[in-house]
Amino acid sequence: MAMFLGEYEHTIDTKARLAVPAKYRQQIQASKGAVLSKGMGTCLAVYLFDRWEEKSNELVEGKSSEELRDFERRIYPSATEVDLDAQGRMVIPAKLRTYAHLTSETTIVGVRDHFEIWDRATWQAYQERLDAEGNTVPF
């Protein structure tokens, strides 16, 4: 079972390329590929394909046909298949880059069943907010 851990500071270059951490890259290459989509909050999310299908199928459960249409038109257009060049980089489409306020300085974080791509400043602000709210690490 795939598992994403850790925090990496990578950069998006002038061609909109972002190197995927080698540990994640291996998991993508060992699976049927991955999907990049808008994430919850100001970030992007990458799921292995199988897991992404599982999740979207769960989310579809019990929706009326009207809700379903809206939902599908929200989910699928905001997603793209991830493909990596020979150096293990992915290209971030302009729409998604804008959505997540990504510039060059980027932080990539593993979140159990997926990983997320944050603008570094946005990520830091988010972490500081969690600290301020008294969220602590429970270990």
Added chain:
Amino acid sequence: MAMFLGEYEHTIDTKARLAVPAKYRQQIQASKGAVLSKGMGTCLAVYLFDRWEEKSNELVEGKSSEELRDFERRIYPSATEVDLDAQGRMVIPAKLRTYAHLTSETTIVGVRDHFEIWDRATWQAYQERLDAEGNTVPF
């Protein structure tokens, strides 16, 4: 299994031609062709032929012969086979262009088993409506 993802901004030229995104084009060419028809809402929909047949068969289930006739007269006349020129463009018939309020600025979105063609302004308004209703991306 065919899968349509992503969002593309293309233009309809003065000859009513619209370039199909290369990723979708490959799927069309790898299949038995595709069908262009009116979509749900102010848009057009393109299904691969096999999937379109499946869907219309489902929709026919349990209809009386009267309902069936109406249904068929509604569906089939508005649908056309998609054929692409050497540059991968399709021609949008005038009736369909009017139906979907298409001008020049067009957005093409993948929605799992088909893709849709929207006037760009109409698509933006629709997405903003979903935002306003509190629809968020759940990933």
Added chain:
DNA sequence: AATGAAGTGGGGAGAAGTGGGGAGAAATGG
């Protein structure tokens, strides 16, 4: 130091998207 893996940067060929001319088919009118 030498080696290899990981991340970053950039040149350049080919693909993708856009625009328009023009021949032949189809529709329209006498």
Added chain:
DNA sequence: CCATTTCTCCCCACTTCTCCCCACTTCATT
């Protein structure tokens, strides 16, 4: 049935962008 106009579609041209390839740096390990 022929003439004229309209429309469809094939072809060529141009621009932009994607992606393949090569190269360099850094860091960890031996």
